[in-house]
Amino acid sequence: LYQTPAEILIKASDGASDFGNKFGQPMIGGSVLTFEHFEDKKKFGFDKVIMLAGGVGFGKKIDSKKEHLKAGDKIVILGGDNYRIGMGGAAVSSVATGRFGNAIELNAIQRSNPEMQKRVMNAIRAMVESKVNPIVSIHDHGAGGHLNCLSELLEETGGKIEINKLPIGDPTLSDKEIISNESQERMGIAIRASEVENLQRISDRERAPMYVVGEATGDKKLTFETKGKGIKPVDFNVDILFGSSPKTILHDKTEKSSFGEITYDAARIQYYLDQVLQLEAVACKDWLTNKVDRSVSGKVATQQSCGAIQLPLNNVSVMALDFTNNKGIATGIGHAPAAAMVDPAAGSKLAIAESLLNIIWAPLTHGLRGVSLSANWMWPAKNPGENARLYQAVEAVSDFACALGINIPTGKDSLSMTQRYPDGDVVFSPGTVIISAIAEVVDIRNTISPDLKIVSNSKLIYIDFSNDDFKLGGSSFAQAVNQLGDETPGILDDNYFSNAFASVQELLHWNLILAGHDISSGGLITTLLEMCFPAPGVGLELNLSELGDDLVKVLFSENPGIIIQFSNEKVKELLKENKVNYKEIGEVVSTSKIDLKFKDQVIPFDIPACRDTWFKTSYLLDKLQRTKGHAETRKKNIFNQVLEYKFQSGFDGRFSTYEIDPKRRTPSGLKAAIIREKGVNGDREMAYALYLAGFDVKDVHMTDLVSGREDLSTINMIVFVGGFSNSDVLGSAKGWAGAFLYNAKAKAALDNFYARPDTLSLGVCNGCQLMMELGLVYREMEMSNHPKMHHNGSGKFESTFINITIPENNSVMLKSYEGARLGVWLAHGEGMFKLPADKTIYSVAATYTYPEYPGNPNDSDYAVAALCSKDGRHLAIMPHIERSIFPWNWPYYSRSKQEDEIGPWMEAFVNAREWVGKYVI
Numbered sequence: 001l002y003q004t005p006a007e008i009l010i011k012a013s014d015g016a017s018d019f020g021n022k023f024g025q026p027m028i029g030g031s032v033l034t035f036e037h038f039e040d041k042k043k044f045g046f047d048k049v050i051m052l053a054g055g056v057g058f059g060k061k062i063d064s065k066k067e068h069l070k071a072g073d074k075i076v077i078l079g080g081d082n083y084r085i086g087m088g089g090a091a092v093s094s095v096a097t098g099r100f101g102n103a104i105e106l107n108a109i110q111r112s113n114p115e116m117q118k119r120v121m122n123a124i125r126a127m128v129e130s131k132v133n134p135i136v137s138i139h140d141h142g143a144g145g146h147l148n149c150l151s152e153l154l155e156e157t158g159g160k161i162e163i164n165k166l167p168i169g170d171p172t173l174s175d176k177e178i179i180s181n182e183s184q185e186r187m188g189i190a191i192r193a194s195e196v197e198n199l200q201r202i203s204d205r206e207r208a209p210m211y212v213v214g215e216a217t218g219d220k221k222l223t224f225e226t227k228g229k230g231i232k233p234v235d236f237n238v239d240i241l242f243g244s245s246p247k248t249i250l251h252d253k254t255e256k257s258s259f260g261e262i263t264y265d266a267a268r269i270q271y272y273l274d275q276v277l278q279l280e281a282v283a284c285k286d287w288l289t290n291k292v293d294r295s296v297s298g299k300v301a302t303q304q305s306c307g308a309i310q311l312p313l314n315n316v317s318v319m320a321l322d323f324t325n326n327k328g329i330a331t332g333i334g335h336a337p338a339a340a341m342v343d344p345a346a347g348s349k350l351a352i353a354e355s356l357l358n359i360i361w362a363p364l365t366h367g368l369r370g371v372s373l374s375a376n377w378m379w380p381a382k383n384p385g386e387n388a389r390l391y392q393a394v395e396a397v398s399d400f401a402c403a404l405g406i407n408i409p410t411g412k413d414s415l416s417m418t419q420r421y422p423d424g425d426v427v428f429s430p431g432t433v434i435i436s437a438i439a440e441v442v443d444i445r446n447t448i449s450p451d452l453k454i455v456s457n458s459k460l461i462y463i464d465f466s467n468d469d470f471k472l473g474g475s476s477f478a479q480a481v482n483q484l485g486d487e488t489p490g491i492l493d494d495n496y497f498s499n500a501f502a503s504v505q506e507l508l509h510w511n512l513i514l515a516g517h518d519i520s521s522g523g524l525i526t527t528l529l530e531m532c533f534p535a536p537g538v539g540l541e542l543n544l545s546e547l548g549d550d551l552v553k554v555l556f557s558e559n560p561g562i563i564i565q566f567s568n569e570k571v572k573e574l575l576k577e578n579k580v581n582y583k584e585i586g587e588v589v590s591t592s593k594i595d596l597k598f599k600d601q602v603i604p605f606d607i608p609a610c611r612d613t614w615f616k617t618s619y620l621l622d623k624l625q626r627t628k629g630h631a632e633t634r635k636k637n638i639f640n641q642v643l644e645y646k647f648q649s650g651f652d653g654r655f656s657t658y659e660i661d662p663k664r665r666t667p668s669g670l671k672a673a674i675i676r677e678k679g680v681n682g683d684r685e686m687a688y689a690l691y692l693a694g695f696d697v698k699d700v701h702m703t704d705l706v707s708g709r710e711d712l713s714t715i716n717m718i719v720f721v722g723g724f725s726n727s728d729v730l731g732s733a734k735g736w737a738g739a740f741l742y743n744a745k746a747k748a749a750l751d752n753f754y755a756r757p758d759t760l761s762l763g764v765c766n767g768c769q770l771m772m773e774l775g776l777v778y779r780e781m782e783m784s785n786h787p788k789m790h791h792n793g794s795g796k797f798e799s800t801f802i803n804i805t806i807p808e809n810n811s812v813m814l815k816s817y818e819g820a821r822l823g824v825w826l827a828h829g830e831g832m833f834k835l836p837a838d839k840t841i842y843s844v845a846a847t848y849t850y851p852e853y854p855g856n857p858n859d860s861d862y863a864v865a866a867l868c869s870k871d872g873r874h875l876a877i878m879p880h881i882e883r884s885i886f887p888w889n890w891p892y893y894s895r896s897k898q899e900d901e902i903g904p905w906m907e908a909f910v911n912a913r914e915w916v917g918k919y920v921i
Helices: 018-023 089-093 102-107 114-128 145-153 175-180 193-206 266-278 337-342 344-359 386-404 476-480 494-509 523-532 551-556 570-577 607-623 630-637 683-693 702-707 734-741 744-755 766-774 906-920
Strands: 074-079 135-140 159-162 186-191 210-216 221-226 231-237 300-302 317-320 328-334 372-378 407-414 418-420 426-428 432-441 459-464 515-519 539-543 561-566 583-589 593-598 601-606 671-676 696-701 717-720 760-764 788-790 798-805 821-828 832-834 843-848 864-868 874-877
Touching: 074 114, 074 145, 074 193, 114 135, 114 186, 114 193, 135 145, 145 159, 145 175, 145 186, 145 221, 175 221, 175 231, 186 193, 193 210, 193 702, 266 476, 266 523, 266 551, 266 601, 266 607, 328 344, 337 344, 337 432, 344 386, 344 432, 344 515, 372 386, 386 407, 386 432, 386 494, 459 570, 476 523, 476 551, 494 561, 494 570, 515 523, 523 539, 523 551, 523 561, 523 593, 523 607, 601 607, 607 630, 671 683, 671 702, 671 906, 683 696, 683 717, 683 906, 696 702, 702 734, 702 744, 717 766, 734 744, 734 766, 760 766, 760 906, 766 788, 766 874, 832 864, 843 874
Parallel strands: 159 221, 372 407, 539 593, 671 696, 671 717, 717 760, 760 874
Antiparallel strands: 074 186, 074 210, 135 186, 159 210, 221 231, 300 317, 317 328, 328 432, 372 432, 418 426, 459 561, 459 583, 515 561, 539 583, 593 601, 788 832, 798 821, 798 843, 843 864, 864 874
16 A cells, blocks of 8 residues: 555565565555555555644734743643653654664654643633733643753743652653653643732633643753752753754765656556556545544634535645634645655655645635745655755755745654664655645635536636646656656746746636646546546546647646636636646536547546546545445445535525624623533534624533532523543543533532523534433433434544435424525534434434435434424534534535625524523513
8 A cells, every 4th residue: 555655654575576665665566556455464564554634723923922031930831740651752753663672662652642732722722812811931842851841941041840840640750751751742831920820720620730840040050850859860051952053964975766767558548547546645535534523613614525525635725714704724735755756856846836736726815925835854864865865855945945935934854764674674765845835815715626517618727837748757657557767747947837826826816717626646637537526427528639749648747737627718818918828628518427539539538437446445444444334335325425405495695684793792691601521622613603693602611510600590501512521531421421410519500501491502512412411302201211322333433514404393493494405514423323212202303314324424313413302492413513604614515605604504593592582682
């Protein structure tokens, strides 16, 4: 299995080619490996597949720089205990894997506690959102643990740290291990002494452990000591750590690669396509994207999936900055490891080009010059010739970025990408730079997706960004024929690249692009097919005769370029005016095939058949991760369960229809409360949905209820939000339920709330699970008959945008939706509704439109997605309606995202407002 050489290390089998043996890409007989080849994992030494993930956000300008400490300022640790974890991580990460003993390398691994991190983040967020942020300086814990973190906090002043005040989870730790371990999720904070009490109050409310461990001294000395024992394992001037380090000079010599010219048979186009479509770098990533939460925060405007058949094909990811306007942040990623093996400079430039031709599909506020890059270098340094290759690559990246007028302010390096085995074998990861591009988006509603649109007289144009001849070196095609090639595509004119980028951005500005996709892994033919895959009943009539003389190179070369679907001739006029070269290559038709003309050839491609081939690798990987039979069911149904909508009667997408004032700043008197426990992550988007509907929203943590600070007596509507309370270690919501059942004040507050006739409640996702655990939907029912939530039938977390249907019901929030069929996000691991008794005794408020998996993503009885109480006041729903309230939240929206101010799910919250208003006003 090949993902990218930099992300996966696989020891080649006996008999694999020298190319495979050296670079960790096993090939068998020149054909593409399917996953069956890896069932004997021991034989192939299958190590790992890694997904690159990152966070996107923004901060206040006033918080962008750390302040200066003063003597007497306190040093605080927020987070978990110290364990013998991550010892020597920095040292081990800089050498080849396998060089040290297994125990040493395992001990160096950092292990995280995401729930602890969430608690700490919540405490920090509360301080950042205060009128005056009391944090003077802050630092994370990475390599070096406390010694690194706290010494950097105290760099200017020096300070004393009391080792016996650091939280210890393992009493056998030595002082060295306490100071240097990299366990848990912790933050070091410098704060004025007068603010410690306030920080303690906030931390207690968020259940974030807090420890005052030292203070700044002003004497420029750094001391770690154990009070009462007179032991000071660290006691020296801080400038010893932070003085100028000696320059490292590396000596190497260039070793020229000598890979041969790629050979192929031009008559085997269909065979080559089948092979390329199955490569993991090209094939469908559904197996990967369906198991990660792609809607959390409610600010996700563009994620992986697109089209009426939700497939992970989007080029760019976009997050909204907030809920109140349409600005956002876009990110795109690029890498070209195989090309970098042939030519490290060209491959590294291709990585930048790919990231830019991914981010190009979002309308950027400041164009290309508003883009910043992050360079993540992964290289098998310290091996002959590799340092020289790395130098060439870094120089090329620097020169290209300067020529484009963009910056690379950050990055990371992993320069020990070498695996050594006990039998003496060595595998090098090909030198790779992964480029992450980021930029501000002027309007998140105008991002372009690859799925073709059925629009009369719409055509396709090809824009080449390379100005180079078609070359196959380092391509997916080359891999499919077990070769590398001697020439890779280049970018011959940096200024032309910049001009073409700006011209496409101008087309976005004038809303002239219907669909668009970049050309990268798999080449032009893959791009064209992928634009057809997520749109049912769409095909193409193409003529590629003007692109070149060699059809294999035309179809499979990965020269940087894009395909645009358009229907307005102004597109061509603007490109001509800006001197951008393009070729009109065909038109969109209402068939399920591609008819490709090239010179005197006409080659048909059956789109459903190609899509099945493209999906096969995903299915094979999925099969290893799901309950038996579910991967097969997913494969059988996924292309038939098309998103189709029927909006509720009267929905027009206007704020005014719902009497919504998004700029409201005065209280309404209608009080709602978000109830959250440690670990939940759906509180902010739910609070905003309630606020936008017209509620005054209160944040209630379980600590408020347990302590008696809040009793819900003035609240009319409560919402139990989604997430992972207590990390689900006791099962979804079971720990949260215990916090109510076994704390007298919390239980009394809840019982009193439900006894009142003027209250509503809503539970979403984890909150839905909580309502089932506590029996809150049918309080009059014996718990043995009350619905329960079970693990998804697939055996794994499910994240998808899905169709649900609203039947006749009496739910306060959903009654007006009767007969509607809508799209909605969901993300959960335990979403299976089990109805112990006859269905007629329960009030079903929503069902999954398609009763079979994956349309019924958790195998719920009767495809139930939501239940409500007999009187309709209390609703428990697994899908995240609060993350689906804006049109831009929907990855496929059949109305205009630009014209609709609000999506159809806002009506549910307005219904709640109007019901509560009858009692309050």
